[in-house]
Amino acid sequence: MDSYEDLMALINAGKKKEALELLERLKAANKFAPTMIKASKTGAVFYKGNRRVVQNAAGEWELALKKQ
Incomplete structure (x- = not known):
């Protein structure tokens, strides 16, 4: 169910x-389930608001680390 x-x-x-x-x-x-998906050359990029989110090994969504 x-x-x-x-x-x-x-x-x-x-x-x-x-x-x-x-x-x-x-x-x-x-909490961090994506609300927007954008296509890029490397694949789909997922966002929650203006923050990028990724799926972890357990399949749960979490905020992506900032690129440096």
């Missing part, structure tokens, strides 16, 4: 506190 279905099940069951906790966990997990 995906998170949207879990959330709707909690809301329909009247479990507001559990639904809010699930929303907070989902929001924290997707």
Whole structure:
């Protein structure tokens, strides 16, 4: 079951506190999920706002280190 279905099940069951906790966990997990993708010669570049993000080995999004 995906998170949207879990959330709707909690809301329909009247479990507001559990639904809010699930929303907070989902929001924290997707904090750096990209909102914009640009194509470059080397491949796709992902951004969250004006910050560049990359996927780590675990598949989670994190802010990219600044180039020096």
